[in-house]
Amino acid sequence: MIPYGTNLRLKHLPWVTLTILAINWMIFVFHQRFDYKINFWISRTFCSIPGEFIPWQLITSAFLHSSFLHILGNSLYLLVFGPFVEEKIGWKDFLFLYLLTAVVSDLVQNTMTGIFMRETLFIPSLGASGAISGIMGVYLFRCYYSKIKLMIDLFIPIKFKLPAYVILPLWFLQDFIGGIDSTRGIYQNIGFWAHVGGFAAGFSASQYLQYGKRARKEKLEFIAETSLPQYGGYGEGIEAAEKLLKENPNEPELNLELARTLSRWRPTPEGKEHYERAIKLFLKIDPEKSSEIFTEYWGQYLTLLDPPTQLRLCLLLEKKNPSLSAITLQSLIEKESPGDLFMEEAHLHLARIYRRELGQNELARAIYEKFLQRFPKSRKREFVEKALLEMEKISK
């Protein structure tokens, strides 16, 4: 089975993965141009020979490949798993674990050779598969909830998906069995123990570095992200979103997605609550978006928010959607009792909208007069009286 992708979505370009790939291919291409004398020297200096290895060879051997198929296979696996691991754990941890598992995989292979396969003690080993197995181990730990896209064969292009927690352990088992076979003298020119060692090292290091907590959270985020927008089967997504919001209720995007899902077929109190929360959270970080969400919310629920928030939203909507701004302000001033500072502002803004945006001077005058009635002692009284006089002059 050949992997060709996963169901995760990449958000950033995986620079380190691509750089490692580029380095591997550059070295391979240059390697092909050298004659046998230089290749002999390269092999002696940079490949890892179990019976005579030098420390740097444990890393340099991970950047050498014996054939085109060898590097192609390794590149495929690195491209499938590397980018997501790099995104999840960060480029520094990724690079550290790549090199660490390259070293450990080589050491495990050498150790097993020394114990069980001494006749191959002087056969050089090379390739990135130990390090890539390590990355796969990290992937299993961190992205266990994802699905791997697989093809039976290049010649049988039947595609299907399997959960990562099924296929990756299966591959590990396959390598382990291959390793056992090699200790019994059945050699296939593959460093199975390097794969086993690398995978185990990646997985164990992930545990030690406590990636598990973040993995559980990412699983819920993934479920929420993929399930909530769907028209059916989004129950799992709601559950996941609610669990996430329990830990961190102030996630604006999540609140918004959940609000939309809960309001998809009809208004619900929970949907209303999440909309209101999302609007308030977005007001702090992205007021424009907040006003858009409010438009959406108003279409579903026709309910005002608290006066200070509502007023702010109306101000944001003044230019973009003056009618909606006016309607909501009108509702606000009619609903709420006088004496509130925000109400004064609401009256004045409404009057301004009627005058300037909607050209409704009569309505503006009515609002100003209402203002004078409701707020006789307001500091803005003079301004309002001036405005009224102006409007009278214009009408005459």
Add this chain to the structure above:
Amino acid sequence: MNKFLKQLTVSKYTHLCLGALMLYGVAYLVTSPTIEERILHSLRNYCITHYWLRDVRFPRERAEFLHERYRERLEALTQGLFDYKDRDQVQAFLLPRGFLYEVWQEGREPSYLLSEIVGRGRYETEFPERISFDYLILGRKWVKPFGEFQRGTQAKRFLSEGGEKIYIHRDRLDSLLRWYFESLWETEPKKPESYYMEWKGQKDPLTFFLYQDLKGICEDIFVKRLFSQKRSARDYFMEEGFNLFLPTLLSAGLVMRRDKGLPLHPEHKYLKAILSGLSLKPTFTLFFLLSEQRPLSYKPSIQKMWEEVKTRLTFSSPETLHLERISQISGELLRKMESGKFAP
């Protein structure tokens, strides 16, 4: 500085690196080769690259380069221990360590044999006069004779001589016995017909003959079920199977030892020895394998001799052959060889 060191000490990344360092120590201890291992590997590479110089399949310049590198390495490793160019010195070093090293000239070029020794013994008999010889049973070959290197399995020989000893080559029989055992273990034979392959009504001679020779052993393992574990069953099968063929090979060795001083071509000597062995102690499998072997020499007379022998070794179907017939055929061929009709 102290703060930095403290941070470094408690850092999990440092701990992971320390873990890798510990594993490095273990790997270093476990993989450290002995001087014998280093010499064996260098000697093997030296011999094989020497073959590359003789074989047109390998680019000459590259072969020369590599041969020179391995020669330098071998010289450096053996300095103060023995002279790697001296057969006796190399043998004296390797024999106590369980390895046989032989070198002989084939024309102007040497041919080598480097093999593990898995058994040894002394064979004595009165045939017609009292003859005895030491023999070594050789297992896996690290370096094959050049003929075998060039021409593959069909050029393998069951025995050869070196100095005062006879060498019995077990590797061909071992690989065959292992293959036969593995296929029987997978198929779990219940009836006699299950022990050999059949294709369009024709019995496969190799598996049929193996079954004829190893009937008792097959019965012990697959009928009487004396072994529950595959490993012990396989070990028994391999050991008893080889012991079944050993008397034939020792009889052959006896003739080879007797003909030691004679000016016969090595191929002639070999054929004579094997046919003698089959004549005295016939076995189906060795008879069949001999019919499959190819001559090592390109000399027309040797080629002709082999052709005539192989013609006589053919059979219409495996069931028509029985041990007496094998003995008879082998004896007839032997008499023809001794009468000079096949002699090169």
